[in-house]
Amino acid sequence: IATLALVLGDQLNAGHSWFKTVDNNRLFVLMEVREETDYTQHHIQKVVGFFAAMRNFANALSNAGHKVCYIELDDPNNLQSVTKNLSLLLKILPKAQQVQLQQPDEYRVDHYLQDWAEHQSVEVKWYGSEHFLTQRSVLNDWFPDKESFLMESFYRRVRQQTGYLMENDKPIGGKWNFDKENRNKLANKQDVPSPLLFSHDVTDIVTMLEKKEVGTIGRIDSQRFIWPTSRLESRQLLDFFVENLLENFGRYQDAMHTDHWSLFHARLSFSLNTKMLSPREVVEKAISFWQTNPSRVNMAQIEGFVRQIIGWREFVRAIYWNHMPNYSTTNFFNNKAPLPSYYWTGKTNMQCMAKSIQQSLELSYAHHIQRLMVTGNFALLAGVNPDDVDAWYLGIYIDALQWVELPNTRGMSQFADGGILATKPYVSSGSYINKMSNYCQNCHYDVNQRVGERACPFNSLYWHFIDTHHEQLSNNARMSLILSQWNKQDKAAKQELLEQAHCYLNQIDSL
Ligand code: FAD
Ligand code: SF4
Known part of the structure; x- marks a missing residue:
């Protein structure tokens, strides 16, 4: 073996030029490692999906005549880190002269591979992933x-x-x-x-994950x-x-x-x-x-x-x-609250939230508008720290890789980047959810009420958001109409709405 070529779990691109011809001197390496299962807490279906797809891809390569080394998570020789395993393979295969890497999509992975590559005595050759229509730059x-x-x-x-x-x-x-x-x-x-x-x-994969x-x-x-x-x-x-x-x-x-x-x-x-x-x-x-x-x-x-x-x-x-890397720590509104506990259980009286979260826990999937206008909207209205919001989205969805999760969560859904990605915060009261769904029909809360015991929490929290961030939003032309609507409301009505919002914020975990 003269060449090791690393195929990461999100590089299962059968059309890549690497696979056009069979080269008996090249070993394709795929590995399941704790470094990847543990960098955040993933949904079980996400880990299983990645491992199952990687195993199938490795088999397809072998069947096509390529040489493949597949390291399973419970392999006793697995050092549980991509770069440590690569170094170990280089020791075992002293004739290897070159390591081939595809440009990763995540900053975290890019960082550890670049760092490793700088310290190697063998040649490290980089390739594009041949997937996207546009370049990083x-x-x-x-x-x-x-x-x-x-x-x-x-x-x-x-x-x-x-x-x-x-x-x-x-x-x-x-x-x-x-x-x-x-x-x-x-x-x-x-x-x-x-x-x-x-x-x-x-x-077999689920049992292995449990055992480990x-x-x-x-x-x-x-x-x-x-x-x-x-x-x-x-x-x-x-x-x-x-x-x-x-x-x-x-x-x-x-x-x-x-x-x-x-x-x-x-x-x-x-x-x-x-x-x-x-x-x-x-x-x-x-x-x-x-x-x-x-x-x-x-x-x-x-x-x-x-x-x-x-x-x-x-x-x-x-x-x-x-x-990147600054994007991952942006927090335009300086939000600090923890994520309400029902994000992990789906146990809330808000029907829209319960349905979207239960579905995510059950299927590792929610569609865009559930992510943006239900769970994301609520997190922003509740003033949740974007770090917590990010960790939740990065873990729970089967499609979550940081390059796509982070801009969608920090940027589009939480406006934590201050408007780099979206032109205004995606926040709404209950009326938008009512307009686009049937969630409100059997909800414990009443979407038409703004105050009172059964008032839809999205309503007062929405106006509380507008009031709290009034100054930061005042330069945003797309927010001017809503800001002026708030300004025009009479003092007593405003006060009542804000009191309702504070009451909900104080008992956010039991809504
Ligand atoms: P469809 O609605 O059928 O759309 C078709 C395809 O378009 C998707 O498969 C996807 O590849 C692409 N697409 C659509 N919208 C987007 C978008 N905003 N950004 C990137 N691609 C898009 N998408 C992810 O792939 N991974 C994530 O981790 C992720 N996290 C998100 C977090 C939040 C808070 C939000 C609001 C959106 C997120 N998205 C993410 C974008 C979008 O919600 C998902 O791509 C989509 O729901 C996937 O389901 P689908 O294939 O049925 O998409
Ligand atoms: Fe969600 Fe409010 Fe509608 Fe209930 S009434 S489903 S909380 S938007």
């Missing part, structure tokens, strides 16, 4: 003179560069963005297809693990999405419903973030279906979907690499 490359960036300008540039949904340099349909036609509440008569679920027996006492959160049915763990299954999920869900994707993107946990969402984030699927193939498959089925998928649906993948997903990564 894209914001500086495209907007060298700008300090703040709008997702919309970034997205248009990606459209122009890739040619997706473009005709003669113009956006197809005459507009870049069709959002106004989307984002409805779920219609009563609307059928929602049952999600495509897999049914893996993952007892790996601390996790959430639940798992070890005989019916529902997430895709291979490229084949990821492609099945993509096909299912395109054929059954794409036609209503944008329309119900912001809808929430007690009977449907994933509605018309793709549930492709785990496959994308592990790189079992590439963003190009996802977008191209969707566009091709739209082109051949114009009577089923309209422009607003396809544009809405393409924007998530080539716009938001690439943009949050660009923000991450543009602002």
Whole structure:
């Protein structure tokens, strides 16, 4: 063996140039390590999903004739650290002259690999991950003179560069963005297809994690693990999405419903973030279906979907690499409160919170609007320390890797970056949740009441947020209307609302 090539758990990219030819002198190394299971407390389905997908990927490489070394978590020789295991392998394989690494996506991993590489006597060669459409440095490359960036300008540039949904340099349909036609509440008569679920027996991995006492959160049915763990299954999920869900994707993107946990969402984030699927193939498959089925998928649906993948997903990564490491400690509002205990149990009388959290503990998944406008919104209204909010989101979701979790949580949902990612804080009272869901119908609280024993907590906490951060928000043009509404309310009404909010904040754990 002359070369060791490291494949991390989120680098399961079968299309990477590394795998184009078989080289008997190159050993691909994959490893399950405590360093990765323990850097935060993950959902059990997340750890199992990663390990199962890594094992399948290693088998696929072996079957294709490549040489593979796979180190399981309970291997007695496992040193439980990526770099320590690499050093050990170099000792065991003295003829190895070169280590090949793919550029990692997380700052933490990048840091420890760079550090290790600097201290090696063998050559360390870096490769791109060949996954994203844009480079880490894209914001500086495209907007060298700008300090703040709008997702919309970034997205248009990606459209122009890739040619997706473009005709003669113009956006197809005459507009870049069709959002106004989307984002409805779920219609009563609307059928929602049952999600495509897999049914893996993952007892061996679960037993190993228990034996090794790996601390996790959430639940798992070890005989019916529902997430895709291979490229084949990821492609099945993509096909299912395109054929059954794409036609209503944008329309119900912001809808929430007690009977449907994933509605018309793709549930492709785990496959994308592990790189079992590439963003190009996802977008191209969707566009091709739209082109051949114009009577089923309209422009607003396809544009809405393409924007998530080539716009938001690439943009949050660009923000991450543009602002790390400082981004991970931002706290614009100086929030300090701990995360309420029901984030770990789902036991709260707030139906929207209970449903979103219970679903997250059960399935390691919540869709975007549950993350943003229910659990994220509430954490911000309750003044929770963004460190705690981050740790929760990083642990609980199967798709959570820091490069995508952090900008979404710190930036979009908590406004802790002071407006680098989002143009205003995503906060709302209960009326938004009521408008987009059926959660309020059987809730213990009354969404129409602002004060009183049964008043929806989102209502008074919302106005308390506006009052508390009035000064910090006064320069934000997008907040001016709401600030002036608050200013216009009479003193007694304001006082009553603030008292209600303080009462809720004082007993936040028992709401
Ligand atoms: P769909 O709604 O079907 O969207 C399709 C795809 O678009 C997704 O698979 C995803 O790849 C991409 N996408 C859509 N919105 C975003 C976005 N804002 N950022 C990046 N990609 C996007 N996404 C993660 O992948 N990992 C995370 O850890 C993560 N943490 C989040 C935390 C918070 C507080 C919020 C508000 C959002 C977070 N997101 C995260 C973004 C988004 O919620 C998920 O990508 C989405 O819910 C995944 O489910 P889906 O595949 O069904 O998505
Ligand atoms: Fe949530 Fe308030 Fe509606 Fe209850 S009434 S579901 S707490 S928004």
